[in-house]
Amino acid sequence: MKKFILKKEEPKIRPEDYSIPYSELLNNEQLKAVFFDKGAALVIAGAGTGKTRTLIYRVARLVESGVDPSEILLLTFTRRAATEMLNRASSVLDDRCQKVKGGTFHFYCSHILHRFADKIGFPDNFTIIDTSDSLEVIQFVRTSLNLHKKNKRFPNKSTLLNMISTSVNKHLDLRVVVMEEYPQFYEQIENIEEVAKGYAEYKEKNFVMDFDDLLIKTKQLLEQHNDIRIKVATSHKFVMVDEYQDTNQLQADLTRLFSSVHNNIMAVGDDAQSIYSFRGADHQNIMAFPGLFEQTYIIKLEENYRSTPQVLVAANNLLKQASFKFDKELFSSKEEGELPALVQAPSEHDQSRFITQVLLQLREQNIELNETAVLFRNGRDSYDLEVELNRKNIPFVKYGGQKFTEAAHIKDVLAHVRVLVNPMDTIAWNRVLMLIDGIGPKTAQDLFEWIRLAKNPYDLGMADVVSKSYIKQMTSLSILLQSLKKNDLSVSEIIDELVGYYRVFCEKRYDDYPKRLKDLEAFVNISTGFSSLSKMLEELALDPIAATAVETEEKEKEEAPLILSTIHSSKGLEWKHVFIIQCLDGIIPSAYSVDDPEQLDEELRLLYVATTRAKDMLYYTYPMLAQSVYGDYFTNPSRFLKQLDENTAEKWQLEEERVESIGGSATNENLLNS
DNA sequence: GCAGCGAAAATATCT
DNA sequence: TTTTCGCTGC
Numbered sequence: 001m002k003k004f005i006l007k008k009e010e011p012k013i014r015p016e017d018y019s020i021p022y023s024e025l026l027n028n029e030q031l032k033a034v035f036f037d038k039g040a041a042l043v044i045a046g047a048g049t050g051k052t053r054t055l056i057y058r059v060a061r062l063v064e065s066g067v068d069p070s071e072i073l074l075l076t077f078t079r080r081a082a083t084e085m086l087n088r089a090s091s092v093l094d095d096r097c098q099k100v101k102g103g104t105f106h107f108y109c110s111h112i113l114h115r116f117a118d119k120i121g122f123p124d125n126f127t128i129i130d131t132s133d134s135l136e137v138i139q140f141v142r143t144s145l146n147l148h149k150k151n152k153r154f155p156n157k158s159t160l161l162n163m164i165s166t167s168v169n170k171h172l173d174l175r176v177v178v179m180e181e182y183p184q185f186y187e188q189i190e191n192i193e194e195v196a197k198g199y200a201e202y203k204e205k206n207f208v209m210d211f212d213d214l215l216i217k218t219k220q221l222l223e224q225h226n227d228i229r230i231k232v233a234t235s236h237k238f239v240m241v242d243e244y245q246d247t248n249q250l251q252a253d254l255t256r257l258f259s260s261v262h263n264n265i266m267a268v269g270d271d272a273q274s275i276y277s278f279r280g281a282d283h284q285n286i287m288a289f290p291g292l293f294e295q296t297y298i299i300k301l302e303e304n305y306r307s308t309p310q311v312l313v314a315a316n317n318l319l320k321q322a323s324f325k326f327d328k329e330l331f332s333s334k335e336e337g338e339l340p341a342l343v344q345a346p347s348e349h350d351q352s353r354f355i356t357q358v359l360l361q362l363r364e365q366n367i368e369l370n371e372t373a374v375l376f377r378n379g380r381d382s383y384d385l386e387v388e389l390n391r392k393n394i395p396f397v398k399y400g401g402q403k404f405t406e407a408a409h410i411k412d413v414l415a416h417v418r419v420l421v422n423p424m425d426t427i428a429w430n431r432v433l434m435l436i437d438g439i440g441p442k443t444a445q446d447l448f449e450w451i452r453l454a455k456n457p458y459d460l461g462m463a464d465v466v467s468k469s470y471i472k473q474m475t476s477l478s479i480l481l482q483s484l485k486k487n488d489l490s491v492s493e494i495i496d497e498l499v500g501y502y503r504v505f506c507e508k509r510y511d512d513y514p515k516r517l518k519d520l521e522a523f524v525n526i527s528t529g530f531s532s533l534s535k536m537l538e539e540l541a542l543d544p545i546a547a548t549a550v551e552t553e554e555k556e557k558e559e560a561p562l563i564l565s566t567i568h569s570s571k572g573l574e575w576k577h578v579f580i581i582q583c584l585d586g587i588i589p590s591a592y593s594v595d596d597p598e599q600l601d602e603e604l605r606l607l608y609v610a611t612t613r614a615k616d617m618l619y620y621t622y623p624m625l626a627q628s629v630y631g632d633y634f635t636n637p638s639r640f641l642k643q644l645d646e647n648t649a650e651k652w653q654l655e656e657e658r659v660e661s662i663g664g665s666a667t668n669e670n671l672l673n674s
Numbered sequence: 675g676c677a678g679c680g681a682a683a684a685t686a687t688c689t
Numbered sequence: 690t691t692t693t694c695g696c697t698g699c
Contacts, residue, residue, distance in 0.1 A: 078689085211688090215689095440675060
C-alpha cells in the first residue's frame, strides 16, 4: 500500500497580522491564554484579574484567525454572562462573534436533547419543569404512596427533592447521600427510594424533564450513542468553560464529552470563589481538571485590575481565615483608595436609611446609580431597603430572590401554555383544571386519565367523567384551548387570550389582584419577543426574568437603576461602590452552616466574592438588632468581620442629626464619620 | 370529594 | 410571616 501524507494547512497568522493590538491591551499571562491554541488549558484567574476580558479577547482572536464562530462553544454560568461576553467580543471585533454558541450547561443541553429527543424516548415537545413543579410532583408521589400518614416522621417534599438532586449532581447513590447528609431519615431509606423512583417514572410518563435531567440525559445520550457524540463534539472545535470552580462532576463529564473530538478545551475559574456546593460543586474540582485532560497547560492570572489596594487587603484578610488554605494573595497597582467602612446601624431600617442617604450623596457627585450595588446573602435581606428606595424614588433592579415567572399567577397562565405545547404534561393540566370550581385533585386526575387516551385532548366536553356543576366552565376552557390550537395566532395573541380567560380566576383567588393583573399585562408585552410557544417555555424555564426587571421596563428609563443582588447572582460582576448589608452572624455565615467547617468555609468564600466586587469603595453594614422571620434575634456582627483590624476597615458611627430650631426639616439625619 | 378553617411547623443560595 | 397538615361541614 502506498502512503500519502496530507499536509496540515493551518492558516499562519502572526500577531502583527491581527487587527486588534492584543499585546497592547493585555498582560503577558492574559496573552498566553488568548493565543493558546490546541489542547487543554486551565486558567486560574483570581478575582478582578481580567478573566472575562481574557475570554472575550480569546473569542475575538479565534474568530479573527479564521475559526468559524459557530464551531466555538462558550459555556458560562448564566445566560446573561454569555450574552454580555459575546456582545463585548462583537464590539472589539465584529458581529461574527454573535454566532458563537454560548449559554449555560442547562441551556446547551436542552438544545441537544431537543435535537435528538427521539433517541432517548422523548418527543421533541417535552417541557422543562422548574423546582416548584418538581416539588408538586414529589408531593403527589409522597401522598399517593401514603407515606405521610405513618406515625414516623417522613421527610417533606423539599428535603426529598434535595436528596434526589444531590445524588444526581454529586454522582452518588441515594443511600450514600441520605446516610451522610440526612442520617436521621436513614431508617426510611426504602420509602425514600420509592419516592425517587415514583418521581422519575412520573417525569418519563409526562414527557417532562427537570434541571438535573437536562444534564444527566445529555450525558447518557452522548455516552450511549457514539455517532451522536462524534457529531456533536466535531462541531466544537474550541470549547471554553467559564466559572469552572462552580461546576460539578456531571458538568465535568459533559465538558469532557463535548470536547472529545478536537480536545481543545479551556477552563477558567478561581477556586477561592467556589460558592455553589449546594448544587454539587466542589472547590477542589477545578484542581482536578489537569487530571482529566492530558498535558493541561496552566496559566495563572494574578494581578488585580479591579479594586483598590484597600479593598484587596480586606479580601486577602478574609481568605486567610479559611480552614482550607488557598495559595492566593491578590495585589493591585491601582491607586490608593479609602478604607472599607464597617457600619453599625441601630436597626435594619437605619441601615436602609444610611444606604439611601449615601446614594443620594453619590448622585450629587455625579456617580450614577448603576455604578453602585447592594449585595446580600438572602433574597429577603433587602426587603426593608426596597421599601425605603421606593419611598425616596430611587430606581433599582433586583437580581436573585423571587422570579417573575415563579409568581403563582404567571405560573397559572404558563400552565395553559404548557398544556398547549405538551398535552401529556399532567402537572400543568392539574394547575389548569384545579382553577375551576368543584375540581379537586381526584377529579383532575380522573380527567387526566381521559386526556391521556383521548383523540383530541383539548375537547374536554367529550370526557364522560364530567358531571354537574363544573361542566360549563370546562366547556369554555375546552373551546378556548381548541381555538388557540387551531388558529394561527402569534405568541402574544395567544397569551393575551389566555390572560383574558384567566382574569376572573385571578380576581377571585387573590386579594391583591390589581397588582397581579398588571403583571399579566406586562407578561403579554414580554411574550411578543418570542417566536414560538415552545421556545418561550424553554427560555423562561432556563432563564427566568428577574422580578423587578419587569417593573422597571415599564417605567421610562429616565435613570439607570441601582443594582440589588444576592451575592450568588453578583458573581463575575463589578461596581464602583458596593454595600454588603446584613453582615450578621446567622445570616452570613448562615446559622445552618456554622457547625460544619466545610460549609463555614463556603460562607466565607461568599463574603470574599462579595468583597471583591468593589472597585473603589466598600461598606460592610449590619444592624445591632435584627429579627429573623420567626422570632429569634441576631445581634452579633459576622464572625468574619471581627478579624478585620483598624488598618483594614474603618468603623463608622451613625448619629441622628440634631435639629435645634422648630420648623426645620426635622427628619433629616446626618451621618458622621468617626 | 371539595373547600375552608385553625393549629402547628419552618434553611437559603440557582439552573 | 408563610406554608402545611388535619379536621369539619357541605
